[in-house]
Amino acid sequence: MLDPILPFSFYQKSAPDLAVALLGCPMVRRIGDQWVGGIITETEAYTEDDEASHSFRGMTARNAAMFQKPGTLYVYRIYGIHFCLNISSGDEGRGEAVLIRSIQPLWGIETMRKLRLWPEPKPIKGLCNGPGKLAQALAIDLSLNGVWPGQKSDLQLGPATQPVEKFSCGPRVGITKNVERAWRFQASTHL
DNA sequence: CGACCGATTGACT
DNA sequence: GTCAATCGGTCGG
Numbered sequence: 001m002l003d004p005i006l007p008f009s010f011y012q013k014s015a016p017d018l019a020v021a022l023l024g025c026p027m028v029r030r031i032g033d034q035w036v037g038g039i040i041t042e043t044e045a046y047t048e049d050d051e052a053s054h055s056f057r058g059m060t061a062r063n064a065a066m067f068q069k070p071g072t073l074y075v076y077r078i079y080g081i082h083f084c085l086n087i088s089s090g091d092e093g094r095g096e097a098v099l100i101r102s103i104q105p106l107w108g109i110e111t112m113r114k115l116r117l118w119p120e121p122k123p124i125k126g127l128c129n130g131p132g133k134l135a136q137a138l139a140i141d142l143s144l145n146g147v148w149p150g151q152k153s154d155l156q157l158g159p160a161t162q163p164v165e166k167f168s169c170g171p172r173v174g175i176t177k178n179v180e181r182a183w184r185f186q187a188s189t190h191l
Numbered sequence: 192c193g194a195c196c197g198a199t200t201g202a203c204t
Numbered sequence: 205g206t207c208a209a210t211c212g213g214t215c216g217g
Contacts, residue, residue: 077210078211130200174197200209203207
């Protein structure tokens with residue numbers, strides 16, 4: 001587990017600001033009595049006025065967590081087979097969130113490898129570098145949807161030990177609307 | 192109610 | 205480069 005964890009006030013930022021602030025932060029997930037995870041390296045921001053966002057057409061049963069208090073986890077199923085992890089941002093009642101796209105795996109790599117069904121040794125690089133892969137490696141599913149990542153939670157985030165000084169912006173991946181909005185953020189240094 | 196599509200991935204040509 | 209896997213939201217009849 002992490003100590004300290006990110007406080008509520010950390011999440012009280014606009015989605016793009018939070019997306020940048022989360023770069024370099026550790027994220028861990030409890031698997032049995034073990035904690036696995038790594039450092040966040042890539043994020044994307046989504047807001048209510050954004051056609052590419054699930055919250056664009058208002059609150060539904062699926063996206064309700066986006067409108068809950070900052071920090072609340074929003075997990076949804078994509079293409080019927082994968083899960084994506086998001087973190088609610090902005091004020092409560094606003095449908096904003098940050099998609100966690102990639103982490104640098106650091107802790108419990110063997111456990112994550114098993115969860116990803118990797119019998120053979122492969123480059124660690126491909127273990128968590130994508131929202132679906134990340135969710136599989138950390139066993140993220142709908143049981144985490146709506147959860148606030150606190151001290152007692154099975155998923156926790158902490159302040160960056162070594163803040164990210166350089167990052168790049170670019171178009172978000174896999175969307176067809178608002179493609180000109182460069183709200184994908186990637187840490188430049190591999191930490 | 193049915194058709195279509197999506198904040199993805201991995202296997203295959 | 206193409207394509208299937210397969211769930212739930214959205215839109216049209």
